[in-house]
Amino acid sequence: MTARQKRHEKIHRDQHLSVRLTADEKQHLKEMAQRSDARNASEFVRSAAMGYPVKSVVTHEAINELRRLGGLVKHLFLEEGRQDPDGMYLATLQELKAAIHRLGRDS
Numbered sequence: 615m616t617a618r619q620k621r622h623e624k625i626h627r628d629q630h631l632s633v634r635l636t637a638d639e640k641q642h643l644k645e646m647a648q649r650s651d652a653r654n655a656s657e658f659v660r661s662a663a664m665g666y667p668v669k670s671v672v673t674h675e676a677i678n679e680l681r682r683l684g685g686l687v688k689h690l691f692l693e694e695g696r697q698d699p700d701g702m703y704l705a706t707l708q709e710l711k712a713a714i715h716r717l718g719r720d721s
Contacts, residue, residue: 633659672717680717684710 635643647658651669661668684707691703698704 677714677717680710680714 643659644655647655649670650658651671652658652661658668660666687703687706687710691698691707694703
């Protein structure tokens with residue numbers, strides 16, 4: 615059983631831990647939780663503290679934008695007559711592909 619599976623098991627949690635935060639810290643923590651795959655701030659803090667992976671939620675729009683940029687780079691390469699003497703186009707396309715892959719949305 616993986617750590618992620620353990621994390622999502624139905625567990626009755628009846629213990630509380632009080633942590634003092636500033637208003638800014640609390641707001642920042644809530645924002646980080648919203649940008650992650652955690653259901654709420656409590657799950658976010660628990661996952662981070664217990665060493666479970668906390669993944670950022672990436673929208674389809676962001677992935678599509680990376681793909682669109684890759685298409686534009688490819689278009690520029692073709693406009694240059696398929697000339698890439700310094701490897702700029704190839705390196706940029708490889709970085710975009712790697713970024714898409716890292717985000718876990720590689721098709």
